[in-house]
């Protein structure tokens with residue numbers, strides 16, 4: 001079974017309890033807009049792995065002029081997001097889509113947000129970061145909040161059971177593809193794990209390489225756009 005198929009199955013069950021449980025360990029999500037450059041006025045915001053839409057709701061408040069788009073693998077998570085974001089009308093578009101798959105419907109964003117999504121991408125996290133850089137204009141911005149690492153082996157194994165990789169693997173690729181404006185690592189629960197807040201502008205090389213995704217490694221798990229919703 002592919003990583004995407006495993007995640008879809010996982011969130012089929014977890015979508016119902018997601019918002020009631022994740023507040024206790026997905027730290028930093030709601031503070032993400034305040035970590036962005038003060039002069040940033042995005043017109044199009046893309047959240048990759050938007051889940052139940054809590055982060056998109058905060059971004060909509062922070063950037064009232066922006067149109068927002070959320071992509072996610074999981075239909076069940078998107079259903080929750082759709083209910084939450086319905087009051088925003090056609091300012092928000094939600095789509096079931098695997099990030100990096102061919103996507104003619106993708107409008108070019110000027111802010112790409114990953115909130116606790118990249119740590120679930122498995123070995124494709126680096127390609128996803130490079131792909132985000134290739135979508136952005138030179139004055140665009142990427143914002144990431146996610147798990148970083150843990151010194152506790154049993155905890156790392158438990159998180160892997162939950163499809164989360166915590167091996168300090170995100171920062172090196174973020175630093176290669178973007179120039180940071182915010183680069184912070186925080187401790188959770190006395191150091192049981194660390195999580196990061198990371199904001200950056202595309203590095204010039206990343207802007208030049210418009211197509212950096214290795215499509216051959218993804219062909220076996222290619223999913224077309226299954227649903228498009230105007231919430």
Ligand SMILES: C[S@@+](CC[C@H](N)C(=O)[O-])C[C@H]1O[C@@H](n2cnc3c(N)ncnc32)[C@H](O)[C@@H]1O
Nearest residue numbers: 049050051072073074077098099115116117120
């Ligand atoms: C931990 S949840 C985070 C949800 C939301 N961003 C938040 O902060 O509450 C991770 C989400 O990323 C989605 N996801 C993981 N890999 C993805 C991919 N390759 N393309 C699109 N969505 C993905 C999952 O389906 C899941 O809903």
